[in-house]
Amino acid sequence: MCNLPNDKNFKEHIGVMMQQNISITRITVKEILKLTQSYYQNPLTYEKIIELADLNDLEDSKMDKLSGGQKRRLSFALAIASNPDLLFLDEPTAGMDSQSRTKFWQTITDLKKQHKTVFVTSHYLEELETIADKIMILQNKSISFDGSIAQLRALEGESMIEFDSKLLPDLFKDMPEIIDFKKVGDHYKFTTKNAELIIGQLTPYLNAINNLKVQQNSLDSLFVNFNKEGATHE
Secondary structure (H helix, E strand, C coil): CCCCCCCCCHHHHEEEECCCCCCCCCCEHHHHHHHHHCCCCCCCCHHHHHHHHCCCCCCCCEHHHCCHHHHHHHHHHHHHCCCCCEEEEECCCCCCCHHHHHHHHHHHHHHHHCCCEEEEECCCHHHHCCCCCCEEEEECCEEEEEECHHHHHHHHCCEEEEEEECCCHHHCCCCCCEEEEEEECCEEEEEECCHHHHHHHHHHHHHHEEEEEEEECCHHHHHHHHHHCHHHHC
């Protein structure tokens, strides 16, 4: 977590990307970025802003002529213009195509490596699984969970283990960590909250097991389960 300087210029160290895009007629991407730069004492260079926001081909485009995804990238550029240490992003990838989203999250990863703190509000939960260090869940106007994805998975996470084998089901069905056991033909399917332990117990039989697959619950399903049982976490 970053420590903001205790002075009257602390706002220079904070960047905000609002959910709604700003759109001004008759002004280009380059002009609005240059104007925004002028508000700060130590902004990022113009070239760096353009690079980070992937706006190289749009510098001379008018703001109001940009597509939805392009406007999001411009909003991000405006948010990072001051070279902030603390960055707030509200639904940052809404309207972006798949390629732009991938580039955007790689940029966020690079900013984190520079010890910048980034708060993201998003309904695209699958995007946060590989980027988020901490997750906060807001329920009924209060934060009902504040921790890592691993901690959330420990509360609500169930993994699915599947494989094909001609081994008898008696070898597996009494494993204490299995929540749900299914066998159709030679195909086994286990549900468990401790996939690592189950895999360890399966190790002696691996020579007789084919097509082994372990799938953890997605962040989206973890969130749904948490909401369903929200009252138990209060």
